[in-house]
Amino acid sequence: MKGNAGLARPQAVRSPGTLPRLLPADAGAGPDSLARHLARYGPSPAGLGQRQRESLIAEVARAGLTGRGGGGYPTARKLAAVAAGHAPVVVANGTEGEPASAKDKVLMTRSPQLVLDGAVLAAEMVGAREAVIVAHPAARRVMDDAVAERARARFDRVRIRVRTAADRFVAGEASAVVHWIERGVPTPIASPPRVGERGLRGAPTLVQNVETLAHVALIARYGAAWFRSVGTPAEPGSMLVTVLGAVREPVCAEIAIGTEIGQALDLAGGRSAPLQALLLGGYFGDWVSVTVAMDRPFSSAGLADLGAGTGAGVIAALPAGACGLKETARVVRYLAGESAGQCGPCRFGLAAIAGQVERLAHGRDADLLHRWLGQVDGRGGCAHPGGVVRLIRSALRVFDAELRQHAMGWCCGTTSVLPVPPGRSR
Amino acid sequence: MTAGPGPGAVRLRVDLIACDGRSLCAEALPELITLDDWGFPITSDRAVPSRLLADARETVRACPKLALWLDRG
Numbered sequence: 001m002k003g004n005a006g007l008a009r010p011q012a013v014r015s016p017g018t019l020p021r022l023l024p025a026d027a028g029a030g031p032d033s034l035a036r037h038l039a040r041y042g043p044s045p046a047g048l049g050q051r052q053r054e055s056l057i058a059e060v061a062r063a064g065l066t067g068r069g070g071g072g073y074p075t076a077r078k079l080a081a082v083a084a085g086h087a088p089v090v091v092a093n094g095t096e097g098e099p100a101s102a103k104d105k106v107l108m109t110r111s112p113q114l115v116l117d118g119a120v121l122a123a124e125m126v127g128a129r130e131a132v133i134v135a136h137p138a139a140r141r142v143m144d145d146a147v148a149e150r151a152r153a154r155f156d157r158v159r160i161r162v163r164t165a166a167d168r169f170v171a172g173e174a175s176a177v178v179h180w181i182e183r184g185v186p187t188p189i190a191s192p193p194r195v196g197e198r199g200l201r202g203a204p205t206l207v208q209n210v211e212t213l214a215h216v217a218l219i220a221r222y223g224a225a226w227f228r229s230v231g232t233p234a235e236p237g238s239m240l241v242t243v244l245g246a247v248r249e250p251v252c253a254e255i256a257i258g259t260e261i262g263q264a265l266d267l268a269g270g271r272s273a274p275l276q277a278l279l280l281g282g283y284f285g286d287w288v289s290v291t292v293a294m295d296r297p298f299s300s301a302g303l304a305d306l307g308a309g310t311g312a313g314v315i316a317a318l319p320a321g322a323c324g325l326k327e328t329a330r331v332v333r334y335l336a337g338e339s340a341g342q343c344g345p346c347r348f349g350l351a352a353i354a355g356q357v358e359r360l361a362h363g364r365d366a367d368l369l370h371r372w373l374g375q376v377d378g379r380g381g382c383a384h385p386g387g388v389v390r391l392i393r394s395a396l397r398v399f400d401a402e403l404r405q406h407a408m409g410w411c412c413g414t415t416s417v418l419p420v421p422p423g424r425s426r
Numbered sequence: 427m428t429a430g431p432g433p434g435a436v437r438l439r440v441d442l443i444a445c446d447g448r449s450l451c452a453e454a455l456p457e458l459i460t461l462d463d464w465g466f467p468i469t470s471d472r473a474v475p476s477r478l479l480a481d482a483r484e485t486v487r488a489c490p491k492l493a494l495w496l497d498r499g
Contacts, residue, residue, distance in 0.1 A: 190443045343442035344466035352463075368463075375462040381443040 013041060014222055016229030020254040021238055022214050023110055030110075031142050034149045037113035044117045045220050047157065048124045056125050057083065060216060062224035064236045069093060069172065069209030070282060070312040072300070075216065078206060081196050083126040085204030090131040090158075091181065092119040094139060094210040095165035095172035098282045099334075099419045100314045103240035104210050106252040108139035111214060112146035116160065118213025121220050123158040126206055133162045133210075134177055140164045169283070169338035173382050174207040175199075176340070187340035188382035211240055230256035235299045239310065243268035245317035245417040246275060257310070258297040264315055265294075273319035277398055279418065281311020283331055284387030286394035287324060290317075307394060316418060323413020324399040325361040325406060328392065332357045334420040335388050343380035350376065350388055357392060363406040435473030437497045438482060442466065444493035451494055455485045469494075 013021055024032055024040075032040065048056065061076035082088045092115060096104035108115055119131040135143045143162050150156055166186030170176055175189040178199045199205025208216075215237060219227050228236040235257045241264055244250040248269030255264055261278065265271060275290040280298075286308035296302045300309050318324055336350035349372055356366040369392075377389040396403070405411065438458055440451075447465040457478055458470040474482045474496070486494045 188443075190441050344445065344447050344464050345442065345462055348464040348466075349462070372463065375468070379442060379462075379466075379468070381441070 063227040068211035082206040088128045088204040090123040091207045092133045094135045097169040097172045114214045117217035232258040241313040246273045246319035258299040262294040276320045277318045279316040282314040285311040287398040328395040329357045329361040346385045438469040439497045
């Protein structure tokens, strides 16, 4: 570790309360080189002994960092569990199969070295010799270049491999990521055992979202108190959000957790049309009415009584000229097609449910919808069917007035805003 | 309602990735297994009562896909 002479810039990040932490402050900049990265953040702790590993995991626990891939599980608990196993492996999950989210792609293409710092640190913290970076196709080349730069500088003691992620919705689920690396099949594997106990090649495997790892890299440098200087006491730190839909400039930005949703929309240039509702979290998330949501904090606590959460950080604005039922029907049909097809209720049930939601959107009755939502919810090898049920239930709550209008034969929605990739067959 | 001398309750579980919906289990043990509208088993979340424990074990053994098990957790 060299002295900090001449490195004035790390102070910019180190000052408590300063954002962005994870992304370069210069919005137009390309990926940070290793030299620029080190000039901005300072050196990363490396070559950790047993006591340093334990104290770093304790620091992550004090920071209160939770998984930023949508699950929200306490990161330190996962690190400690995998560290207790024999010969573990680390997987940095940059799959980002969620079509409405761009934050992991933006993070990997603009701050690849921070993601790699986090993956290497996590590997050192759990005692792994290898870290596998699973990168969305859009970020593969940047990650390769970043890894090559570190290899030339003999920067790490941990071996880093990069794999291109499968471009599918379910491919980001932890066991599906392991299945993909090992067999080239991007579908979830039956659990128990969970991948933390038995994952890649049977080894205990830490599968951690790339943004979560980037936060780990900064907590290791600046500590828990610094991390907690933004956010709320219960949900500390910052998070990346993707703001899209009826906004002037759709954007991926970093906010303090608990930032008012209206302020997050302002980061995207504000609304581009009158709004009626927001989709929060992602396609496993929830619709909320715009009248109640705009001044709410974007945090689990701030959204709990609306039945919503922060999920993977998606904030999608639905204009008044769109139909929430049609939007939901399109997304549900897409998600039904994204079923891995392994479990009967998901494979057959989601397709049937998609048909029912389409009937509602066309003003027809859907007598079987509630029965089928109940039969599919919470069943199967992963969270896919439960996530779809959650989205539909929120639509039924929020678009209640539209439901009655549709039943009387009219729908005013003409535009569509939620991105849905072209259909594919299994 | 406990399940014999064991320390905890026993529950029926199904691995829906392995299951292919032959529905033998629901015929054998309708008290604890119903079928959804696509023919896949929904297992009761309540503890297996001791009077049904032998039947439950037999049903687990009879599954052609080895998709059922008794969870003692």
